[in-house]
Amino acid sequence: MSTATVQATAFEAEFDRFAKLTADTAPAWLRTMRHEAFEQFRAQGIPGPKHEEWLYTNLTPLARTALPLAPRPGEVPTSLAAHRFTLGVETGPRLVFLNGRFEPTLSSTSGLPDGVVLIHGAALRDEEHAELRKELGTVADTSVHPFAALNTAFLNDGFVLRVPAGVVVDEPVQTLFLHTPTGQPVAVHPRILVVAEENSQVTFVERYGINCIGALAGGTCFTNAVTEYVLGQSARVKAVRIQHEGTSTYHVGLTAVRQARDSHFDAVTLSLGGAIDRNEFSIDIDGEGAECNLAGLYVLNRNEHVDNHTVVRHNVPHGRSSQLFKGVLAGKSHGAFTGRVIVAKHAQKTIAEQANHTLLLSDGAVAETRPQLEIYADDVQCTHGATIGRLDEEALYYLRARAIDPGTARNMLVHAFASEVTEAAGSPQLVEGLERLIASRLERPSEDPDGTTSAFRGESPA
Amino acid sequence: MNTPNPMTPAERPAPIDKIALNPEIDDLNQQDYKWGFVTDIEQDSLPPGLNEDTVRFISAKKKEPEWLLEWRLKAFRHWLTMTEPTWALVDYPAIDYQAVSYFAAPKSDADKPQSLDEVDPELLATYEKLGIPLAERAALAGVAVDAVFDSVSVATTFKSKLGELGIVFCSFSEAVQEHPELVRKYLGSVVPQKDNFFAALNSAVFSDGSFVYIPKGVRCPMELSTYFRINAANTGQFERTLIVAEEGSHVSYLEGCTAPMRDENQLHAAVVELVALDDATIKYSTVQNWYPGDKNGVGGIYNFVTKRGACRGARSKISWTQVETGSAITWKYPSCVLQGDDSVGEFYSVALTNNWQQADTGTKMIHIGKNTRSTIISKGISAGHGQQTYRGSVRMLKGADGARNYSQCDSLLMGDQCGAHTFPYIDVKNPTAHLEHEASTSRIGEDQIFYLNQRGLSTEDAVNLIVNGFCKEVFRELPMEFAVEAQKLLSVSLEGAVG
Numbered sequence: 001m002s003t004a005t006v007q008a009t010a011f012e013a014e015f016d017r018f019a020k021l022t023a024d025t026a027p028a029w030l031r032t033m034r035h036e037a038f039e040q041f042r043a044q045g046i047p048g049p050k051h052e053e054w055l056y057t058n059l060t061p062l063a064r065t066a067l068p069l070a071p072r073p074g075e076v077p078t079s080l081a082a083h084r085f086t087l088g089v090e091t092g093p094r095l096v097f098l099n100g101r102f103e104p105t106l107s108s109t110s111g112l113p114d115g116v117v118l119i120h121g122a123a124l125r126d127e128e129h130a131e132l133r134k135e136l137g138t139v140a141d142t143s144v145h146p147f148a149a150l151n152t153a154f155l156n157d158g159f160v161l162r163v164p165a166g167v168v169v170d171e172p173v174q175t176l177f178l179h180t181p182t183g184q185p186v187a188v189h190p191r192i193l194v195v196a197e198e199n200s201q202v203t204f205v206e207r208y209g210i211n212c213i214g215a216l217a218g219g220t221c222f223t224n225a226v227t228e229y230v231l232g233q234s235a236r237v238k239a240v241r242i243q244h245e246g247t248s249t250y251h252v253g254l255t256a257v258r259q260a261r262d263s264h265f266d267a268v269t270l271s272l273g274g275a276i277d278r279n280e281f282s283i284d285i286d287g288e289g290a291e292c293n294l295a296g297l298y299v300l301n302r303n304e305h306v307d308n309h310t311v312v313r314h315n316v317p318h319g320r321s322s323q324l325f326k327g328v329l330a331g332k333s334h335g336a337f338t339g340r341v342i343v344a345k346h347a348q349k350t351i352a353e354q355a356n357h358t359l360l361l362s363d364g365a366v367a368e369t370r371p372q373l374e375i376y377a378d379d380v381q382c383t384h385g386a387t388i389g390r391l392d393e394e395a396l397y398y399l400r401a402r403a404i405d406p407g408t409a410r411n412m413l414v415h416a417f418a419s420e421v422t423e424a425a426g427s428p429q430l431v432e433g434l435e436r437l438i439a440s441r442l443e444r445p446s447e448d449p450d451g452t453t454s455a456f457r458g459e460s461p462a
Numbered sequence: 463m464n465t466p467n468p469m470t471p472a473e474r475p476a477p478i479d480k481i482a483l484n485p486e487i488d489d490l491n492q493q494d495y496k497w498g499f500v501t502d503i504e505q506d507s508l509p510p511g512l513n514e515d516t517v518r519f520i521s522a523k524k525k526e527p528e529w530l531l532e533w534r535l536k537a538f539r540h541w542l543t544m545t546e547p548t549w550a551l552v553d554y555p556a557i558d559y560q561a562v563s564y565f566a567a568p569k570s571d572a573d574k575p576q577s578l579d580e581v582d583p584e585l586l587a588t589y590e591k592l593g594i595p596l597a598e599r600a601a602l603a604g605v606a607v608d609a610v611f612d613s614v615s616v617a618t619t620f621k622s623k624l625g626e627l628g629i630v631f632c633s634f635s636e637a638v639q640e641h642p643e644l645v646r647k648y649l650g651s652v653v654p655q656k657d658n659f660f661a662a663l664n665s666a667v668f669s670d671g672s673f674v675y676i677p678k679g680v681r682c683p684m685e686l687s688t689y690f691r692i693n694a695a696n697t698g699q700f701e702r703t704l705i706v707a708e709e710g711s712h713v714s715y716l717e718g719c720t721a722p723m724r725d726e727n728q729l730h731a732a733v734v735e736l737v738a739l740d741d742a743t744i745k746y747s748t749v750q751n752w753y754p755g756d757k758n759g760v761g762g763i764y765n766f767v768t769k770r771g772a773c774r775g776a777r778s779k780i781s782w783t784q785v786e787t788g789s790a791i792t793w794k795y796p797s798c799v800l801q802g803d804d805s806v807g808e809f810y811s812v813a814l815t816n817n818w819q820q821a822d823t824g825t826k827m828i829h830i831g832k833n834t835r836s837t838i839i840s841k842g843i844s845a846g847h848g849q850q851t852y853r854g855s856v857r858m859l860k861g862a863d864g865a866r867n868y869s870q871c872d873s874l875l876m877g878d879q880c881g882a883h884t885f886p887y888i889d890v891k892n893p894t895a896h897l898e899h900e901a902s903t904s905r906i907g908e909d910q911i912f913y914l915n916q917r918g919l920s921t922e923d924a925v926n927l928i929v930n931g932f933c934k935e936v937f938r939e940l941p942m943e944f945a946v947e948a949q950k951l952l953s954v955s956l957e958g959a960v961g
Contacts, residue, residue, distance in 0.1 A: 052549065345878070360893035371899070373884040378875035378905045386899040388890040 008046045008063045008150075014187075015153055018069060022156060027125055030155065037142050037152035044146035056336035056368055057278050057307040062250065067187035067222050069154065070099035073180045092171025093118070098178055100188035101157050111171045117162035124158045133160050136193050139228035140256040141282070147252045151189040151226040158191040163200040165232065172203035172240070172430060177223070179209070179245075185220040192227040196235035196263075203238040203427065208253070209245030220275075221245065225253040231263035233287065238426050239267040242437065243277050247304060251277045261287030268425045270434060271298040271306040272441050281310040285319040295424035296325040299441050300333035300365075307336040314347040317377075322353040326421050328414055332364035339384070340372040347377050354384035359391060359417060361410075411442055508565045514538060516564050517666050523565065524635050524670075527642060530649075537655035537665030544659045550822035551851045551883060552791050554764060562729055564667045564700070620684065630675035631686055634702050637673035644675055648706050652735035652772045652799070660731040660766040660793070668702035668733065676711035676742070685941050687716040701732040707742035709775065714745040716944060730789075731766045740775030740802065745783070747940055749948060751955075752788035759818025759847070762790025769796035770826075773805035773834075781808040782825065783939045785948045787955040790819055795853065797826035800834035800865075807836040810936040812948070814955050815848025815880070824854035824871075824885075829862035829895065838869035841933050845876040845956060855887040858895040865892065871901040874932055876925070876956075926953040 015038050019031070026034070046063045047054040095118075096106035102120050109118060117132055124133055136158065142149035163169055177190050194204050208223055223245060231237055243251055251274045257265050271277050283292050298306040312321045327335035337356040358367040371384035391413050399409035415438070422434040508516060517538050521531040546557070624631055630641060637645050655665040676682055707713055717734075730752070736744050746769075755762025765788075771780035782796040798807030809825040827836035836856065844850045852871045873882035884901045906928050914924035930937070930949050937945045 348878070358890070360890065360895075363893055365893060367888075367890045369888045369899075370886060371884075371901070372886070373873075373901065373903055374881070375873070375875070375883060375903050376881040378878045378880065380875070380903060380905070382903040384884065384899075384901045386886070386888055387897060388888065389896040390893050 006046050006048055006060045006063045008041065010062070010064055010066045011041070011150065014066065014068060018154060025122070025125065026156070027127060029130075030125055033137060034153050034155060037137075037149045037155075040142045041146050041149035041153055044144075044149065047146060053309070053338070055370075056334070056338070057276060057305065059250065059252070059276065059278070062222060065185060067185055070179060070186040070188045070221070072101060073098040073103070093173050095120075095159070095173070095175045096178065097157075097159075097176065097190065099180060099186075100177070100190055102159070112173075113167050113169055115164040115167055116169060117160070117164075120159040121157045124160060125156075132162055133158070133193065135195055135228065135230045136160070136191075137228075139230060139258045139284075140226050140254055145254055145280070145282070147224050148226050148254050148256070151191055151224050151254075154187075154189040155191050158193065160193045160195070161202070161204065162195045163197060163202045163235075165198040165200060167197075167200045169200075169202040172205050172238075172427070174205040174207070176207045177209070177225070179221050179223075185222070187222040187224065190223070190225040192225075193230070194227070194237065194239075195230045196232060196237050198232040199234045200232070201236040203240070203430070205240040205242070205430075207242045207244070208251060209243070209249065220248050220250075222250045223252070225251070227253070227255045229255070229257040229265065231257070231259045231265055231290075233260045234262045235260070236264045237266070239265065240425055240430065240434070241267065241269040241279075242272065242434075243270065243274060243279065244272040244437070245274050245277075247273060247275050247302065249274045249277075252280075253278065254280045254282065256282045257292070258284045258286055259290040259292060262289040263287060264291050264293075266293045266424060266426070267295065268421065268434070269294070269296040269308070270421075270437065271296070271300070271308070272437065273300055273302075273304045275303070275305065277304070277306045279306065279308045281312075283310070283312045283321070285312070285314050285321065286316060288316050288318045290316075291320040293321070293424065294323045294325075295421045296323075297327075297418050297421040297438070298325075298335050299328045299418070299438060300335055301331040303332050303334075305334045305336075308338070310339040312339075312341050312352065314341070314343045314350045314352065316344075317346065317348045317350065319347060320351045323355065324421060324424075325356045326417060327356075327358040327367060328361065328418065329358060329365035329367055330361040332362075334366045334368075336368040336370075337386075338370040338372070340374060341382060341384075343373075343375045343377050343380050343382065345376045348379040350377065350380045350382070352380070352382040354382075356386045357417075358386075358388045359414065360388065361390065361414075414442060415439070508563055510561050510563045512559055512562070512564055512667070520565050520667055520669070524638065526638055529646060530638060533650065533655065534666050534668075537662050538667075540656045541659070541662035541666055544662055546659050550793050550853070551849065551885075552793060552820040552822050553849075554791050554820075557729060557764070559663070565669065623683070627680050627683070628677040629680060629682055630673065632673055634668070634671040634673050634704070637704075641673070641675065644706065645673065645704065648704055648735065648737055650735075652737060652770050653733050653768050658768060661733050661768040664700050664702060664731045664733045664768070668700045671702035671704070671732070672715075673703070674705040674713060674715060676705075676707045676713045678708040679710040680708075681711065682713040685714045685716050699730045701730075703732070703734040704737075705735070705744055705746070706737045707739065707744050707778075709739045710741040712743045714941065715747070716941065717746070717748045718750050728761075729764050729766075732768070734767070734769040734796075736771035736780055738771065738773050738775060738778035738780050738802075738805075741777045742775060743779045743781075744771060745781045746771070746796075747944060748782075748784040748786075749944060749951070750784065750786045750788050750792075751951060753790075754788050754817065754819045755790040757817050759790070762819070763788065764791045765789040765794065766791075767794040769794065770799065771797070771807070772799045773802050773807060773831075775805070776802040776831070777804045778802050779806040779808070781806075781810070781939070783808075783810040783936065784812070784823075785936070785940070785944075785951065786811070786813040786821060786823060787951055789821075792819075792821035792823050794821075794823045795826055797828070798836060799828045799830065800836065800862075801830045802834075803831040804833045804835075805831055806834070808939075809836075809838045809840070809854075810939045811840045812843070812933045812936045812952070813841070813850060814843045814952060815845070815850045816955055817846045817848065819846075820849045822851040822853055824852045826855040827857070827867060829856075829858040829865040829867070832862065833864040834862055835866045836868075838867070838871070839935050840869075840871040841936055842871070842873040842882055843876070843929060843932070843952075843956070844873065844880040844882045847879045849881045849883075851883040851885060852901070853885045853887075856889070856897060856899070858890045858892050858897065860891045862892050863894045865895040867895075867897045867899075869897075869899040869901075871899075872932070873901075873903040874929065875903065875905045922957075925956065929953075929956065 048060045049058040092111040093109045096103045140148040325337050329335045339354050341352045343350045354371045356369045367388045369386045425431050517534045738744050752763040780798050815821050842850045856867045858865045911924045
């Protein structure tokens with residue numbers, strides 16, 4: 001272990017407890033997988049702020065906090081039962097997880113075409129489903145991602161979506177991860193595997209938290225999510241990831257993707273606040289002609305902290321990738337972006353773009369960005385760009401001159417700034433759904449659980 | 463011998479273990495030996511090794527005042543506690559700091575080649591290509607010639623002219639003797655002894671370097687160049703440069719030259735400090751073409767440099783321009799600390815890595831004052847097995863209202879074995895600051911070469927033309943003569959990289 005990391009002693013006891021508790025239900029393969037992963041986690045420790053990959057985010061406090069797994073929820077809160085959990089897309093499968101466990105009363109699997117496999121919990125652990133989960137753990141590299149190792153160590157209620165060759169899933173598959181308040185710090189380790197076989201198409205939505213539901217506020221939580229995507233030849237996947245768990249949550253998320261020839265992976269990620277939100281993408285372009293587009297938006301206030309971290313590895317020729325991350329920072333929030341494009345020696349004809357733009361709306365906000373290119377092939381076109389600044393005075397003046405009040409004018413400009421990212425979600429309903437989420441974040445701060453006035457509300461930054 | 467005041471035993475720092483264990487030295491201590499070390503003061507060079515005695519020896523050899531010795535020792539003691547940085551994307555065998563000789567007097571004439579006939583013909587061929595005047599070749603190749611193309615007289619003429627204006631331009635050792643108050647005031651004020659591993663090493667054992675002082679309101683009438691102090695001895699591997707520009711003054715300083723320099727030392731760790739007060743401007747241009755190692759990557763200079771300028775005064779300006787084509791390993795980040803309001807920092811760089819060269823270079827712009835501005839233009843060319851990294855940091859601190867930065871880092875790749883990497887670190891803490899960064903990596907378009915081929919240019923000429931165009935933004939910042947030489951230098955350095 002390097003000096004840049006700390007030993008995560010608090011997790012040791014919890015892991016032993018967990019291993020004992022699930023000794024009966026866990027098959028041998030799972031027990032082995034968990035133990036190996038925990039060893040890897042132990043070897044890596046929790047990265048501290050001196051770790052080059054974790055410069056901007058300090059999670060070492062986790063090392064000292066005992067974080068038991070979130071308990072099985074009792075009664076489903078009525079506020080939840082009444083909620084539709086849609087992003088403007090009313091039909092289609094919806095899967096709700098409470099405290100990391102699948103909640104059938106809130107979920108619906110209607111609208112899935114024949115042949116699409118959706119398994120979770122006990123079914124996933126079952127020996128007879130070995131073939132369906134064979135890619136589990138093969139994409140997220142637990143030897144370099146300590147939190148992915150930790151996630152694997154606590155793997156119990158995983159979730160697998162498998163779209164067979166040639167199948168097109170029209171409706172987005174939506175998942176939602178919620179915590180019920182427990183009054184004490186807890187941890188959940190959601191684990192997802194999405195396999196899109198040859199020529200298949202699917203849109204997959206992951207949502208963590210809904211801040212507008214007051215019943216769910218309170219209680220510190222550590223969410224440590226790992227999502228693996230495997231794309232077969234010419235498969236097309238749209239992935240939407242929304243993190244909205246609120247300011248009492250530490251969220252660490254890894255999206256690991258492996259792409260075969262001519263596949264397309266398009267991701268949109270929204271970070272709408274959290275005490276600490278580390279949002280990591282690890283993409284391996286393993287097939288020629290594959291394309292990957294990542295778009296991210298973070299809208300932050302108060303002391304919120306978001307660290308977007310991407311690595312796109314072009315391992316073969318003729319790949320294409322683009323990254324666009326945008327930040328809107330108010331209050332004393334902190335937005336960081338580290339993006340790395342690695343072009344391997346023989347990955348000629350690669351085209352890679354990377355951009356990070358940040359708007360600073362207040363005095364206390366801090367933006368950090370590290371767009372990085374690491375290139376070992378010569379016949380490539382790789383660019384990156386980064387800007388940090390405030391709203392254009394002239395644009396504001398133009399709107400003011402048309403009798404638009406400063407708050408509205410500012411919001412209009414922020415919307416315009418953000419829309420480039422939300423539009424990447426593709427389907428108009430989904431785009432609209434995302435825009436509504438952002439609008440509520442910008443314009444209706446009363447729905448924030450903390451209820452504090454927001455700097456987005458138009459009062460001009462000092 | 464004019465020696466500074468020796469220390470009394472009470473003042474002398476506690477001897478390190480090694481000394482205490484050595485009875486011989488204990489004896490010397492009892493005799494109140496002036497310098498507290500065993501080595502004969504008259505000897506010309508030190509055997510390899512580094513300890514406090516080495517530092518004391520160097521200091522004594524240079525007849526330095528006590529405060530400077532203390533300053534060096536402080537640096538040395540801190541250096542002992544530091545570890546060599548490993549974050550740079552360069553790969554080299556571990557350096558044994560005890561195997562390096564830290565002081566060597568210039569070679570005597572008898573050891574040098576006696577005429578150009580004895581010099582490596584390949585080196586001469588390069589001089590030919592660069593168009594270096596015959597008379598200068600001998601000097602550059604280290605041939606023992608007495609009157610080196612009149613450099614002595616040229617230098618003397620310059621010196622008297624500069625002296626009239628109150629400008630001080632001399633070697634660092636001279637400055638320590640003649641202007642100790644200035645040296646003491648500014649030395650280490652920009653790059654403290656503890657700044658980093660290599661700066662600490664340099665602070666402990668620096669051999670010599672240049673010192674420039676421009677008085678208030680004076681505009682230096684000529685480009686100051688180390689070239690004119692060529693005889694100011696083998697400035698050595700641990701060079702220390704300090705330039706102070708008083709209020710309203712202006713100076714342009716040139717370092718290095720395009721011709722490949724013969725150099726015996728593999729390890730170089732230089733420190734350059736610039737101080738610009740109110741309304742002062744310092745322009746610092748470097749052409750570095752040290753031995754890059756042979757075609758197989760054997761040998762070559764390790765160049766670990768700390769360069770930093772402080773824009774202390776309002777409206778001051780520091781501009782770095784560098785053309786880096788030599789050295790096997792380059793680790794260099796000329797920086798500007800923009801403290802004064804409305805101060806300006808600039809960094810223009812062309813770096814070329816061919817064969818097995820590795821360079822991790824870039825800049826740091828730290829915006830502290832209001833309305834500070836910085837510009838970064840970095841052009842990297844990588845060929846052969848060269849690996850090149852742009853690593854730059856732009857920080858805008860809380861008080862830097864209205865600060866602006868524009869950065870552009872372009873890399874050109876030639877050949878499928880080389881690499882080009884870009885690692886910017888950007889950190890903004892003020893909402894009124896404005897920052898833009900762009901970078902691109904690509905290779906020379908086949909259609910561009912085809913177009914030039916069609917018009918009768920050979921592929922090599924076509925590549926040179928394109929590369930020069932690629933670097934134009936930087937070359938135009940160089941003083942005229944340098945710019946012309948730099949263009950030639952690039953084409954020579956790229957030889958064999960095409961086709």
